[in-house]
Amino acid sequence: MKLYWIKAQAPLRALALIKHLGVEAELIQIDPVTGGLHTPEYKALNPNKKAPTMVDGDITLFESAAIMAHICINAGSDMWPTENLDEQVEVLRWLSWNEGHWVGAVGPYYVEKIVKKTFNMGPPDTAVLEKAEKNFIKYAKVLDAHLEGRDFAAAGRLTIADFSLASMARYWKEADMPLAGFPNITRWLDGLMEIPAWKDPWPAS
Ligand SMILES: N[C@@H](CCC(=O)N[C@@H](CS)C(=O)NCC(=O)O)C(=O)O
Known part of the structure; x- marks a missing residue:
């Protein structure tokens, strides 16, 4: 592969x-x-x-x-459930929600603060960031409420939904995402960072 x-x-x-x-x-x-x-x-x-x-x-x-x-x-990993189809649908729901809503909410912060820096694309556009906050808060509320009492987004264990949902939000501190008031999201993100491959995903160069 x-x-x-x-x-x-x-x-x-x-x-x-x-x-x-x-x-x-x-x-x-x-x-x-x-x-x-x-x-x-x-x-x-x-x-x-x-x-x-x-x-x-x-x-x-x-x-x-x-x-x-x-x-x-x-x-043969159940991070994409194939035995229990209810679980598969639950994972699909969060993958869909991610692409449909969460990517649009966290994306402006990630692009302005992380992508631009990584690829030398100039300074963050503060107007974009100011405009992004309302949408960010709207969807952060949804995810935070869902993660109340949960360590993972779906199926009660680590799935590919977690990796999708957290791929931009993991940079919340560097990107100044307004997540401080969403303790369930930050707890979940901290928990994922305990996974060595998640903490250090990049291949050795
Ligand atoms: N929904 C796609 C997103 C793919 C995507 O937007 N990739 C970005 C990096 S995160 C990219 O290749 N950007 C380069 C460009 O737009 O020139 C996926 O999940 O694979």
């Missing part, structure tokens, strides 16, 4: 999973700054010109959630 990645949050989810499960994979880093996502060869694999992309035999996938589900199925 090959995984094409850049140093950003969606590939981070798949890289952490690969490390956590001890899956053998060829991890191919792409430089987005020098046009690595725009080559004809890469576009043929992922017409979105985004990362991650996975190639496993005849199967080529984009979208980190689908890639993580594929990895779990092949590794």
Whole structure:
């Protein structure tokens, strides 16, 4: 299996999973700054010109959630439940909520404070951050209430939903996300950081 990645949050989810499960994979880093996502060869694999992309035999996938589900199925991991379909639906709900709502809420902070710094894209735009707060609070309330009395987002254990939901929020302190008033979210994020592969997801360079 090959995984094409850049140093950003969606590939981070798949890289952490690969490390956590001890899956053998060829991890191919792409430089987005020098046009690595725009080559004809890469576009043929992922017409979105985004990362991650996975190639496993005849199967080529984009979208980190689908890639993580594929990895779990092949590794026999219940981080993507296949035995208990109620659990699978619960995980799917949080994967969907993440892409539909949470990514839009945390994304402005992550892009302005983390992505711009990582790829030398200039200073954060304070107007974007000010505008982001209302939407952030709206969805942080939902997640915080859900995590009351829970250590994980779904199925009562670590699943790929946690890796998706936490991939931008993990940077909440550096990115100044207004999470201080959401103790269940910060407790859950701290708990995930106890997982070695989550704490240190990047391949050795
Ligand atoms: N929903 C997609 C998101 C993919 C995505 O937006 N990847 C970003 C990194 S987090 C990317 O490749 N950005 C590079 C660019 O837009 O040039 C997934 O989960 O895989």
